[in-house]
Amino acid sequence: MNNENSSIYDFDLNLICDYFSLLQRQGPGSPEATVKALDFIKGLDEDSLIADLGCGSGGQTMTLAQHTPGKITGVDLFPKFIGMFNQNARRLGLEKRVQGLVGDMGNPPFEPGSLDLVWSEGAIYNVGFENGIKLWKTFLKAGGYLALTEACWFSEERPAEIHNFWVDAYPEIDTIPVKMAQLQKAGYAVKACFVLPENCWTEHFFAPQKKTQPLFLSNYPSNEMAESLVKNMRREAELYDKYKEYYGYVFFIAQKTV
């Protein structure tokens, strides 16, 4: 495999899962950003039903649960992440109203029109943004909210190196106005949108990886795939440092209108 051009999709899923299970979160974000996004959502009470799709081990879900009433169901494809999620919920005494389920965000285990809020940080790319926002709307009540983060370009033009890296990893990456128009067209009113601050990447995503990479590598001695995965993740951090003015994650908060 050519490390320069390999993408995360080239790696064994179990290896990726092991790598990310050493971390509290599996994508860029922070408790402050989660709380800020939640601030735009009105009317939640203890009867509210909330889904966190692509929840991972539940870093952001636990923050959400500590700042809002209601019942929260986290859904993730990986049983290992859901095991960690439910352990986190128990540790924080949240297990009565916060539950993790193994499931597919492309076929979420909810009744149509039943949810007050769909949350999803750094995960909708797995089903594609346009597809995901349409699909998930069917599970929201009228007036229900969608809050998610999505990778976006910050300008119309960017250097070829970062353009090619992202288009290969996620061809649907686009500018903020394009994503907003897609939300509006899909039947949402956009209530707010903000760019995740740099520390969501540096302090909360890349720095913890730097700490756990030696442990991960020692769990896979002389394993080329594991070494290559770490190299790939280090390259992602270097590219972010070099090109962060051109792209980042953006929080979108939107309300179902029709």
Ligand code: SAH
């Ligand atoms: N929301 C978490 C995790 C983001 S990483 C955080 O911000 O920390 C993306 C997550 O999506 C991973 O946990 C991955 O296992 C999950 N995932 C990928 N495809 C999925 C699918 N089809 N259905 C549910 N979860 C999926």
